[in-house]
Amino acid sequence: MNSGEEFGVSETTTEIAMFDRIGGALAIDRLVEAFYGYMDSFPQAKKIRDMHDVDLGPVKKVLKRYLSEWTGGPKLYSPEKGHPRLRQRHMGFPIGNAERDAWLLCMRQALGETIADPAARAELDANMTKLADWMRNQADNPHDRGEGRP
Secondary structure, eight states: TTTTTSSSOOOTTTOOOOHHHHTTHHHHHHHHHHHHHHHHHGGGGHHHHHTSSSOOHHHHHHHHHHHHHHHTTOOOOOHHOOOOOOOHHHHHHHHOOOHHHHHHHHHHHHHHHOOOOHHHHHHHHHHHHHHHTTTTTTTTGGGGOOOOOO
């Protein structure tokens, strides 16, 4: 997986896509459901949960489509939404260190619950950490000064 791209899976003919390594669409579905379950239940995630609508159905669908494509599975996101432009799409929400950390807390719990392969889980965690760090959009972030960009 090449985390430097928003759809970042580099493959050769002998390399197995992360999507397949983790169990395909079923694993993505379980991951997203667990992630939002933790977002609903962890007090540390209240602030980021409040950035979402009460009905999580539509955002779950989008995240499942994004993660499918991001991990090298079926291209379900870009035909509908175009290029991810994740940071741009999230600029209306204040994302600083605390929000990044809360998001990662929920995602790491979900990864631990749903991804059995420790190597795949660690790789996903590392790439999601870089992505979450990039999403910060508050003042004085290193990537806004041209530093630390994935």
